[in-house]
Amino acid sequence: MTLTDSPTSRARTTYGAVLGSPHVARLLSGTLIGRLPNGMAPVAIVLLVTTDGGTLAFGGLLSALYGLASALSQPVKGRLMDRHGQTRVSGPTAILNSATLLALPATGTTGSPALTVMIVVLGGLSAPPLEAGLRALWPSVLPDPVRRHTALALDTGTQGLLYITGPLLVAALTTAHSPALALAVTAALGLAGTALVLTAPPSRAWQPTATRVGGAPGRLFSSGLFMLFVALVGIGVAIGGMNVWAVAMAERHDTDLLAGVLPAAFSTGSFLGGLLYGHRTWPGTPTRQLLTGAGGFALGWLPLLTLPTPAPATAVAFVPGAFLTLIVARSFTITDTLAPPTRTTEAYAWLILSIGVGQAAGAALAGRLADHPHALAALSAVGGALALAVLLLSLPGRSPARPGRHRRWGG
Incomplete structure (x- = not known):
């Protein structure tokens, strides 16, 4: 893997100092709010379909289509952002995404399945690329590498909370009123979060390097970057397999709560691991x-092979989660090093897509293995081992790479 490696110091910073830096809290909170629909919309769509009298299978299909369309369109939106800036891409997509979410309950989901599918796919395609956009802003907002390291770890570690908070909020709104209200709130949150980001000075002034220097787009996929993305597919396989394994555990032990508790334990591990990782810069x-991180992630799944009972299984799910933020944060750092400076946002989007594709593949494979408990329990470990093996195999022949560069928003 062609990386520019330089030892880091044991410098420290505080989360208070990072969040107190100009624009950081606004950008981070805006992105989290604007991305809540990623965790809310798939659940709200399923509930809307079943409430309208449709089948769970149709609701699940629509939910999967929304997520798949959102993931597959990320690189295209990232490339557009690299060419035209953040406001011209995220603004219109957020408006269109919210409009589709509001249109679903208005048109109904059972009268015309084809129209419903079209609306859902359009909604996924138009999900604003806030995550990739935020990663592109950090170098200009936080020139200090120590604070940028902490912000990236905090940013990455909190992503899992979206998939805990989002579904819980949808369930509460649906119980109190209806899935239509849940979708309306989802649309409003997406617009509000996106507006909070796009009206911030760093986002409004950010320009890709190509705009500033008139550079050509450049070749995106070096061998090192390609191998990194392949490794991240393995990480996604482990996560997707874990989600289905949690459902299987809930059925095996006749405890529906486990289907949510086990992924929540994994996400909690990611959040707490991110807090620890971002508190300082680490040696190496x-x-x-x-x-x-990849080694700890792979080894953390091995206890599942013993088919543990619910309490130990919850503890096991926490362990690989604790390494996830380290993996994702360092993957973004390396991507910034290997990608051409004119295409960094697009490269970040491919990174996000790689994990998403792995998750979909892991969930599909796990579904096939649902009747084979040992094989299902081994799938996450296999995904982690695949990621580690690809990273190890791609290390020989390292050579320096040009670091990514962006114009600072302030000048």
Whole structure:
């Protein structure tokens, strides 16, 4: 893997100092709010379909289509952002996404399945690329690498909370009123979060390097970047397999709550691991840190092979989650190093897509293995081992790479 590796110091910072830096709290909170629909819309769509009298299978199909369309369109939206800036891309997509979410209950989901599918796919395609956009802003908002390291870890570690908070909020709104209200709130949150980001000075002034220097787009996929994305597919396989394994555990032990508790334990581990990781800069190069995270992630799944009971299984799910933020944060750092400076947002979007594709593949494979408990329990470990093996195999022949560069928003 062609990485520029340099040892990091044991410098420290505080979350208060990072969040107190100009625009950081606004950008982070805006992105989290604007991305809540990613965790809310798929659940709200299923509930809307079943409330309208449709089948759970149709609701599940629509939910999967929304997520798949959102993931597959990320690189295109990232490339458009690299060419035209954040406001011209995220603004219109957020409006269109919210409009589709409001249109679903208005048109109904059972009268015309084809129209419903079209609306859902359009909604997924138009999900604003806030995550990739935020990662592109950090170098200009936080020039200090120590504070930027902490912000990236906090940013990455809190992503899992979206998939805990979002479904819970949808369930509460549906119980109190209806799925239509849940979709309306989802649409409003998406618009509000996106507006909070896009009206911030760093986002309004951010320009890709190509705009500033008139550079050509450049070749995106070096061998190192390609291998990194392949490794992240393995990480996604482990996560997707874990979600289905949690449902299987709930059925096996006749405890519906486990289907939510086990993924929540994994996400909690990611959040707390991110807090620990971001509190300071750690020794070792980015590559070594990535390998450490991938090794811990892969080993953390091995206890599942013993088919543990619910309490130990919950503890097991926490362990690999604790390494996830390290993996994702360092993957973004390495991507910034390997991608051409004119296409960094697009590269970040491919990184996000790689994990998403792995999750979909992991869930599909796990569904096939649902009747084979040992094989299902081993799937997440296999995904983690695949990621670690790809990273190890891609290390020989390292050579320096040009670091990504962006114009600072302030000048």
